[in-house]
Amino acid sequence: MNAEDRITAWFASHTPLDPRRFPIGIGDDMAQVRVDGGTVLVTTDMLLDGTHFDRSRHSLEQIGFKAMNVNLSDCAAMATVPLCAVGATALPEDMGAEDLKLLHIGVTRAGAAFECPVVGGDITAWRGAGRLAICLTVLSRPVEGVEPVRRDGARVGDAVCVTGALGGSGRGRHLSFVPRVHEAIALARRARLHALMDISDGLSSDLHRICTASRCGAVLEARRIPLSDEARRCGDPLAAALHEGEDFELLFTVAEAEAGPLEAEGVGGLPVTRIGTITAEPGVRIVMADGAVHALPPGGYDHLETRS
Amino acid sequence: MNAEDRITAWFASHTPLDPRRFPIGIGDDMAQVRVDGGTVLVTTDMLLDGTHFDRSRHSLEQIGFKAMNVNLSDCAAMATVPLCAVGATALPEDMGAEDLKLLHIGVTRAGAAFECPVVGGDITAWRGAGRLAICLTVLSRPVEGVEPVRRDGARVGDAVCVTGALGGSGRGRHLSFVPRVHEAIALARRARLHALMDISDGLSSDLHRICTASRCGAVLEARRIPLSDEARRCGDPLAAALHEGEDFELLFTVAEAEAGPLEAEGVGGLPVTRIGTITAEPGVRIVMADGAVHALPPGGYDHLETRS
Known part of the structure; x- marks a missing residue:
């Protein structure tokens, strides 16, 4: 934390x-x-x-x-x-x-x-x-008939999903992004979202928040994380997608069976990508392209970093 | 304005x-x-x-x-x-x-x-x-059964009233004042308040706001304006009460006939003082202790003073 x-x-x-x-x-x-x-x-x-x-x-x-x-x-x-x-x-x-x-x-x-x-x-x-x-x-x-979706409802076995593509927001997108209001409402009507956030401080930080609130952990698959064009131009595109923040894309968890159709159809013209799974074991880990598994501490923006 | x-x-x-x-x-x-x-x-x-x-x-x-x-x-x-x-x-x-x-x-x-x-x-x-x-x-x-009281309902002939005493807030009261929430609710239940504000930028500025919103004017009687103990210690106590601001007392207008009972009883242990009258003639004037009548421009704090 x-x-x-x-x-x-x-x-x-x-x-x-x-x-x-x-x-x-x-x-x-x-x-x-x-x-x-x-x-x-x-x-x-x-x-x-x-x-x-x-x-x-x-x-x-x-x-x-x-x-x-x-x-x-x-x-x-x-x-x-x-x-x-x-x-x-x-x-x-x-x-x-x-x-x-x-x-x-x-x-x-x-x-x-x-x-x-x-x-x-x-x-x-x-x-x-x-x-x-x-x-x-x-x-x-x-929304009529839909309770607001909190951070604390993720369940073991849930698919972890994101909309759009991540990283490189600092190259301009942080000023011009479109908030995913319509997409969130459409997703909440189509599926039972267990936990939902927007990615403001970075995927690694924000996923930790869902896990802490839901008393669970998660494992991500690096090769599945959608990289934005701007992230691909960064020195370390994966780090940009994990830690940079201000993506303002949606990060959510749904039952395994619901993830497939969402991934197949996307939402409002945006891709939906399953990037990992909620685990009983606490903490967030990431499976790299070579199969190595690393712990993934919150690496996003910490507004109070280094302060007492 | x-x-x-x-x-x-x-x-x-x-x-x-x-x-x-x-x-x-x-x-x-x-x-x-x-x-x-x-x-x-x-x-x-x-x-x-x-x-x-x-x-x-x-x-x-x-x-x-x-x-x-x-x-x-x-x-x-x-x-x-x-x-x-x-x-x-x-x-x-x-x-x-x-x-x-x-x-x-x-x-x-x-x-x-x-x-x-x-x-x-x-x-x-x-x-x-x-x-x-x-x-x-x-x-x-x-409040149950009472519409929120706006600035724009003052009527010609209304009594202009304030709670408490004004001026000298900068000597410490601006940090420790008690917001007049209970008093405002009690007043709105006891009388039909036509217009209501809190005095944040100074009586002269805030009364101009009621008059502008209500398309009327007002005349104040200098000798009736209640001066706080701190205002009395200022070089010009009346100017402090008119223009200093951050009093956070209530400024309101009621029909003439309602002012007397409110003044006699006060509210929540606070005095209520009738300080003037709403007029058809626009602008705010003040009758000084010697009977001279002066125009009273908004002299309170202007957050954008001198800016383009």
């Missing part, structure tokens, strides 16, 4: 929640809240200059587009339907109202693709040495 | 919302979203080092406490009941997991007073010159 997951576990253990009011709390891609007879889910993600984007190289419209899409990807990660967003922006001293409009254009363009308008927000000038930060919060609702 | 309000108006005009799905959109203290048969409200506020707090002088617990309370004050500003919060934190390089726990203790202590737990969040290390930023988003629900 990496440092970010340890602190998240600490938060969860120090925040007792009534499961009747909050069926899903800290530690999944979204929290679930019961409201009257209904239910709503909520996620929040903050994007920072120098970490998630680079203002000297990326346009404000690109930055706003990504800020909305990483949140929409969390809706996909639970197979839920986006409803609306609110946004908070910290403006550095060299930015003004015209820059905010460009950010907003990017945010609303991303939201419009999924009928997810911005319904409110907060703007603050950051005096002194403050840099651009943008925090979006998105609400969603379950 | 100040720069922040102009850009908010631009956002609102560029975001057409279906009022059946979103009865309240951009430009009020919270947005309202219909979910199945129910309804939920949402607000987001980001607090920044050097603007809303000073990490060199304030404890992380104080900072977390304020971050939650400014959002809870938005729930008060609509007379709604807090449900839960999600939080996103940008961590500068010198902060780690132990610091996050201190922030979390402050956030959860503020939330616990209003049964508003933190149900999820996001943590990101901000490499390079990033400073501490914390963005909380709070969901709330209407």
Whole structure:
């Protein structure tokens, strides 16, 4: 478990929640809240200059587009339907109202693709040495007849599957990706997904999260992992696919018998690839092309790496 | 209208919302979203080092406490009941997991007073010159039988009232204030509030917002404005009460006949003071102690002041 997951576990253990009011709390891609007879889910993600984007190289419209899409990807990660967003922006001293409009254009363009308008927000000038930060919060609702899909339902013997192709997102795709909202909903309608996430911090890290939450392990087959064109141009394409992160593809587990048809048909024009199997033995291992089996520790992005 | 309000108006005009799905959109203290048969409200506020707090002088617990309370004050500003919060934190390089726990203790202590737990969040290390930023988003629900109270319902002849005392918040109260959630709900049950806000950017700015939204004006009586003990220690106590902001008291309008009983009884041990009257003539004026009448432009904190 990496440092970010340890602190998240600490938060969860120090925040007792009534499961009747909050069926899903800290530690999944979204929290679930019961409201009257209904239910709503909520996620929040903050994007920072120098970490998630680079203002000297990326346009404000690109930055706003990504800020909305990483949140929409969390809706996909639970197979839920986006409803609306609110946004908070910290403006550095060299930015003004015209820059905010460009950010907003990017945010609303991303939201419009999924009928997810911005319904409110907060703007603050950051005096002194403050840099651009943008925090979006998105609400969603379950698909009719389908419970939100959590991380903790993987079962021994399940097939581990991904959509699309992995790795090399840093070459540009991290700014322009399409969140897999429609694909997640289609998959959840066609099959009984036992566990589901979006790959934000890297396949190796995110699969560990499913395994930890589900109290199981997994074994991956290196030759099955779908490599993106950008990953193939990296020095170590497999490492890019395993650890780089910001793929924003879906990672899920289903019963063995359901994986074949999904792989044969794909979803929404995207390939679905079975890349491994859930095991009773904890931890994640990978079978390399030469048959050697290695332990695969979480190697993705750790937001708190090396910190106390 | 100040720069922040102009850009908010631009956002609102560029975001057409279906009022059946979103009865309240951009430009009020919270947005309202219909979910199945129910309804939920949402607000987001980001607090920044050097603007809303000073990490060199304030404890992380104080900072977390304020971050939650400014959002809870938005729930008060609509007379709604807090449900839960999600939080996103940008961590500068010198902060780690132990610091996050201190922030979390402050956030959860503020939330616990209003049964508003933190149900999820996001943590990101901000490499390079990033400073501490914390963005909380709070969901709330209407009080049974009472619609959320908006800014745009003030009527000509209404009494303009405030809770508590104003000014001098920067001397410490901005960190330790109690959001007026219970008082707002009690007021909304006892009287028909026509318009309601919390005073975050200063009485002069926030009253202009009610007047602009309600297409009316107002006249204040300087001698009626309740001055806090801290304001009395300022060089210009009235200016502190009018313009300083971060009072987080309630500002509301009610029919003339309802103001007297509220003033006589107060609310939850707090005074309620009638400070003026809503007028058909637009703009806000103030009658000074000597009888002179001055125009009162919005003088509170403008987050985008002097920016293009």
